[in-house]
Amino acid sequence: MTTISSASTAFSGDDPRNRLFGPVPDVAGERGYGEDHPPRVGFFTDTSVCIGCKACEVACKEWNTLPMDDAEGNRAQLGLTGASYDNTGMLGANSWRHVAFVEQSRAVDLPMPTVGAPGSAGGQRPLADPPVVHPGVPASSTTAEQSAPQQTTSGDREIRWLMSSDVCKHCTHAACLDVCPTGSLFRTEFGSVVVQEDICNGCGYCVPACPYGVIDQRQDDGRVFKCTLCYDRLTDGLQPACASACPTESIQFGDLDELRARADARLAALQEKGVEGARLYGHDEDDGVGGAGAFFLLLDEPEVYGLPPDPVVTTRDLPSMWRHVAAGAALVVGVVASAFAGRRR
């Protein structure tokens, strides 16, 4: 029998290093789970094959019986944002998967100024790797073999769509878990981070602590909610609802080690095909959150998708904060004591 602590790794781990920051090889074991705990699981979301169908959002809402809201988190409201096909808006208490839609364009890079050559093929220059069109066939996992499936030309512009299904990152060093004063947030045996709704008192500290803006307070309820990595399904040997529903395997669920290897291979394949801007996001154990349990293959800078470019768990600086708090408190005690000392009535 082991004791499962809702305290942070920082003060329950045996390893004096990496308690607030840096790689943690066995994040569940560090928290007191025995040798026989299951391996850490997570998501690899490959946005290069996302078709923006939102099946993940629907499956998540249905399985977790999440209430309806608009893009600002207002309960029982319908609203159109005008931001492409994205009317979900953001991750929040009622949306644990959020598909981002970004429509981009750029001027076609002409090879030479077309002086004296009117009618030459300037605007018509074909792409190096034109997208394959399958008439009458919906986009499917075969598009994964194309280098830039959602990119084409329009007049003198190139246009493309970026779509990405965002989710809680289940960080190795989770700020929400670190700052939770009630122990409501805890680390599961799968390495994920889950809110115990029967304990949460709605203090809201986790909300601004999350560097990704994932967790939020539910209106008319007061407690906070976020992705559980379908903890209930995992304990029954099922995969999370979103991954089950994804038709293109853009959302891949599995052991984190295996997903990382798969992501490296996929990135190498895309780079070999010359796909611009492909990069992994959140897979690096040396990043500011010790590596994320849910990581991504992106085709542009993270902030284009609404993700922070270099997130750092806020508790990394907590030792410094406590030192300054102690110094400030000592200053107050000193000033008050000296105000009375050496003064006779």
Add this chain to the structure above:
Amino acid sequence: MTAAEGVPGAAWRRADGPPAQDRERRRRSGGRPPRPGESVVGEAEFTSYYGRPVIKPPVWKTPDVPLYLFLGGAAGTSALLGTMAELTGRPALARAAHLTAGGGALTSVGFLIHDLGRPARFLNMLRVFKPTSPLSVGSWVLAPFSALTTATAGAHLLGRFPRLRLLTGLGAAALGGPMTTYTAALLADTAVPSWHEAHRELPFAFAGSAMAAGGGIAVACSPAEEAGPARQVAVTGALVELAAMHRIEHGHGLVSEPYRTGRAGRLLRAARACTVTGTALTLAAGRRRVPALLGGALLAAGSAVTRFGVFDAGLASARDPKYTVEPQRARAAERDAAAAGAPS
């Protein structure tokens, strides 16, 4: 590290039509025009997802949380002042300070509970003790502190139990120092850029603010012949508060900006005016009653408005994605440059 292949950004721009462009234009013209010499380059290069915030702005309510910060700080200093006055034979100052401490601590707890999404579950705060959570540490400071200060204040009101009063007063004074500054860690230990980046200065700003408030209230509420030490605490606190706030408002580049602009900027300018005038009045008052009362009240007001301003600046920095994205971008670029420059 898997860097992007080819040109960073590759000249792609968001192209989703007039609504998004209008929204972006409104967002940019919303702020004040740049001052002469101020860089606008970052603004042009900065990209975001439809201008939406990257992090979630705090859900903490105004005025609950700023008042909780102010009252907790004032109560912490007052408990120290009251017990020191008790020990050095200043009964009127002791009574005024202990009543302030008890009242402030109880009201502060009230505001904290009212701010919870599930107030009935307040006691869950004492379910665990977590040094990684400033709110957990704070709850374990605030709970005994408010009990002890309330008991001390009660004994003063009843005019009985002098020995018990001294004991509870000593206990409260021991927690008085931490009461004044733990709330700085509470704000700084978040992803809110303007709070987190100021994590070295905020404890001193709050310490100074708490001394100005506690000292000011004691000066205003006790006779001049006993208020000497309170006057010294109030003035020292005001100077510490002004100096620390100056560093917060100017020392952190882009993330200092929310402290100088918009509603937070106006609040903090008003707070500074109150604190400076209050300090001058307190110093000039001598043994005259009315200026001392006014000076003390202004110092307390300056402290309260400072908390509102700091709170508001944090909200503003969380709502605009540029304060999250640009410093992180710069940090990543610096790291990449250092990695490229270092011999392998």
